[in-house]
Amino acid sequence: MSLLDIDERILELADLVDLDRSPFDDKKAFDRPVDVGFIEGGCANEYNVRTLRDFRRHCRILVSVGACAINGGVPAMRNTIGLKECLEAVYLGGPTLEGGGMIPNDEDLPLMLDRVYPSHEVVRIDYFLPGCPPSGEAIWEGLSALLTGREPALPYQLFKYE
Amino acid sequence: MDDATIRFTVDGIEIEAVAGQTVIEACDAAGIYIPRLCHHPDLAPAGQCRVCTCTINGRNGAACVTPAMQGMVVENETKPLNDDRRAIIEMLFVEGNHPCVYCVASGDCELQALGYRLGLDAPKQPYLWPGRPLDTTHPDIILDHDRCILCSRCIRASRMEDGKTVFGFEGRGIAMRLNVDAQGGLGETQMAAIDRAASVCPVACIVIKRDSYKVPNGKRRFDVSPIGSDIEAKRMPRT
Numbered sequence: 001m002s003l004l005d006i007d008e009r010i011l012e013l014a015d016l017v018d019l020d021r022s023p024f025d026d027k028k029a030f031d032r033p034v035d036v037g038f039i040e041g042g043c044a045n046e047y048n049v050r051t052l053r054d055f056r057r058h059c060r061i062l063v064s065v066g067a068c069a070i071n072g073g074v075p076a077m078r079n080t081i082g083l084k085e086c087l088e089a090v091y092l093g094g095p096t097l098e099g100g101g102m103i104p105n106d107e108d109l110p111l112m113l114d115r116v117y118p119s120h121e122v123v124r125i126d127y128f129l130p131g132c133p134p135s136g137e138a139i140w141e142g143l144s145a146l147l148t149g150r151e152p153a154l155p156y157q158l159f160k161y162e
Numbered sequence: 163m164d165d166a167t168i169r170f171t172v173d174g175i176e177i178e179a180v181a182g183q184t185v186i187e188a189c190d191a192a193g194i195y196i197p198r199l200c201h202h203p204d205l206a207p208a209g210q211c212r213v214c215t216c217t218i219n220g221r222n223g224a225a226c227v228t229p230a231m232q233g234m235v236v237e238n239e240t241k242p243l244n245d246d247r248r249a250i251i252e253m254l255f256v257e258g259n260h261p262c263v264y265c266v267a268s269g270d271c272e273l274q275a276l277g278y279r280l281g282l283d284a285p286k287q288p289y290l291w292p293g294r295p296l297d298t299t300h301p302d303i304i305l306d307h308d309r310c311i312l313c314s315r316c317i318r319a320s321r322m323e324d325g326k327t328v329f330g331f332e333g334r335g336i337a338m339r340l341n342v343d344a345q346g347g348l349g350e351t352q353m354a355a356i357d358r359a360a361s362v363c364p365v366a367c368i369v370i371k372r373d374s375y376k377v378p379n380g381k382r383r384f385d386v387s388p389i390g391s392d393i394e395a396k397r398m399p400r401t
Contacts, residue, residue: 064284067261067262067263070283070284071255071261071284071285071289072289073261073263074261074263074264076261076289076291077261079289079291080259080291080292080293080294080308081293115291118284118289120284120286121288121289125284127283128283128284129283130283130284132262132263156278156387156388159278159281159283160278161262161263161268161274161277161278162262162263162265162268162269162379
């Protein structure tokens with residue numbers, strides 16, 4: 001969503017790129033190889049891993065965008081606790097549970113990973129845009145650098161981990 | 163200039179020091195910033211983090227514990243040294259739990275600020291996610307071991323400035339951690355929120371309760387300007 005913070009430059013972007021797969025069009029699969037892919041979020045379950053590997057296969061340049069993709073972010077708070085303890089605390093010991101609870105176990109639910117992994121621990125990542133989220137300015141700077149053949153390099157005021 | 167004045171060069175810039183000054187002290191006074199983490203100007207140097215390592219007369223040494231010597235040649239702002247510094251910062255990030263996203267010290271954290279200054283966009287080593295305790299036993303201070311980078315500033319400040327022995331290290335290697343001199347946690351020690359040891363932590367390991375958001379995010383020290391800017395400002399041309 002932070003991409004929308006580039007405001008009216010979205011029109012300029014629309015002139016520069018063809019979107020293949022994005023949340024804007026809710027398209028689930030690549031039709032073709034693409035030049036640049038932006039990936040957000042860490043890998044918390046096997047579906048996330050499949051999606052990330054799919055992006056790596058189809059993207060010539062893959063960019064890790066935001067704190068969750070780079071270090072797991074808030075979801076990675078469970079990493080120091082352990083998956084079993086975390087699920088039990090939520091589904092068996094939650095203060096709002098009535099009449100007991102159960103840990104979800106359905107074939108339609110993707111398998112949870114033992115911990116939340118940043119993207120670069122699963123596939124090779126070419127560039128990183130830190131921030132939670134990165135500002136529209138930072139995204140535009142990184143994106144426009146890649147589109148014009150420059151190495152992305154954020155100025156100090158845009159280079160933030162939070 | 164008298165006989166006690168020492169002259170040496172840092173990255174080709176000639177600076178002066180007085181006898182007894184370390185390289186980092188002389189550089190601070192001259193307006194040349196050498197990145198550092200465990201060093202604090204009010205505390206005795208420890209030479210532990212090695213972030214301030216410079217090439218001194220062709221050999222690498224920690225600038226915080228190397229005395230200034232007549233005619234020495236110091237290299238500080240070089241790519242190999244900054245690569246090594248970035249690697250140290252990266253290792254500290256992955257060996258502890260340093261989520262800037264929800265950390266009270268964000269914008270005011272020297273570890274984070276060095277990451278910014280050295281251009282660490284993401285650690286490439288795998289995160290270790292150690293399970294470390296949070297000590298909330300003290301009425302005025304939180305001790306968050308997740309954030310500790312073992313710089314020993316609090317140990318030195320407690321012993322040398324406060325006249326106490328609240329903090330120490332236990333264990334070795336990756337298992338090394340900060341401990342306190344009471345079985346029941348920080349709340350059972352002589353620690354007080356006004357102690358020097360409570361204000362020298364470069365990260366958010368020692369946090370004073372009810373004091374964290376006096377300066378809002380976005381207006382904190384390193385939100386405004388990079389770490390070391392205050393030292394480098396001494397070299398700015400006078401108007």
